[in-house]
Amino acid sequence: MVKAVVGANWGDEGKGKITDMLSKEADIIVRFQGGANAGHTIVNDYGKFALHTLPSGVFYDHTTSIIGNGVALNIPVLFNEIKEIVDRDVPMPKILVSDRAQLVMPYHILFDEYEEERLAGKSFGSTKSGIAPFYSDKYAKIGFQVNELFDKEALKEKLERVVVQKNVMLEHLYHKPALNVDELFETMMEYRDMVAPYVCDVSAFLYQAIKEDKNILLEGQLGSLKDPDHGIYPMVTSSSTLAAYGAIGAGIPPYEIKKIVTVVKAYSSAVGAGAFVSEIFGEEADELRRRGGDGGEYGATTGRPRRMGWFDCVASKYGCRIQGTTDVAFTVLDVLGYLDEIPVCVGYEVDGEVTTDFPTTGKLENAKPVLKILPGWKSDIRGITKYEDLPENCRKYIEFIEEQIGFPITMISNGPGRNEIIFR
Secondary structure, eight states: OEEEEEESSSSOSSHHHHHHHHHTTOSEEEEOSBOTTSOEEEEETTEEEEESSSOTTTTOTTOEEEEOTTBEEOHHHHHHHHHHHHHTTOOOOEEEEETTOEEOOHHHHHHHHHHHHHHGGGOOOOOSSSHHHHHHHHHTTOOOBGGGGGOHHHHHHHHHHHHHHHHHHIIIIIOOOOOOHHHHHHHHHHHHHHHGGGEEOHHHHHHHHHHTTOOEEEEEEEEGGGOTTTSSTTSSOSSOOSHHHHHHHHTOOGGGEEEEEEEEESSEEEOSSSOOTTEEOHHHHHHHHHHSTTTSSBOTTTOOBOEEEOEEHHHHHHHHHHHTOSEEEEEOGGGGGGOSEEEEEEEEEETTEEESSOOOHHHHHTOEEEEEEEEOOOSOOTTOOSGGGSOHHHHHHHHHHHHHHTSOEEEEEOSSBTTOEEEO
């Protein structure tokens, strides 16, 4: 059976923990899009980890971790990450890398930095991991697939062609030093030697695994609102964050995805620029940020303080709908235990009209939140394992949100640890 774990909002919903938890039952975990530009924080028996490229299931010795063809593969980052976990006594994970995955080139990272610098105040809030230049090249058909590393002559010839184009931009647009083909080629040969033992025809491997009725988990990065088609364009990422893309980014038939677990946070947070209707500021935001997540709400990749907001029913309902949600995993609920009252955004006021439908970006910029105040439960709920043992106001909060978003909340996370979860 194939399950997908994806985010409903801006990313940072707590997918890492949910994937880590569901990986216990999985045989294979596949990362199907994005690159090392976002991270998943995981707390388990080995300690606390921030993963960027590795699937969140690498901590179990019965699983195979796959880097799918849809991923932006930064080879040195992947291998540093493997080294980091192995150095901390995690057994060497079984890893396969798709022969069709494309490489983040050293110049992608440079172009990302130069472009953010050039845009200055109008930048996209990029993590400078090379992701937008990588996907631009992929769709302009001047990217490099893993399999191309193994044909030296063709690789050198293509590098020479691509570098001509890059150097024109470096000289005239960015006024930066030119790229050297020979140096790049040497780097590519180092990449080849690193990745060679792991390269695999992933779609054929998964086809066989599905025939053998293996449990496969597709792990998404970021969330619905960062999708380039359905998100808050242009303040989005460059690859599709939706479960539907899991079929393409892993190379499996779409009808094989039977369960879509969409992770939704009990309040809102976002890293990077873009419209964020339920955002809060000042002391109120600082307090929530400080108490939030495990050790506070700061980006797993960038360490940037996340922007904070109350739960947004409009964005979450839309985010779940566009994912094709079958199950909602509701996370970090324990964080809200300090509040007397909890505001929830139940609608947007746009041009004097109240709507519960998520609008396009231009309208979103002018939307004001319509808030409903719910009573808090004023207690620490960590350690509770049964739904009926939660305080009444806590259950009412969950049920109110479930009704507003229209999708079943079947898992409730009440702490960062692997076992701090309530099944409903």
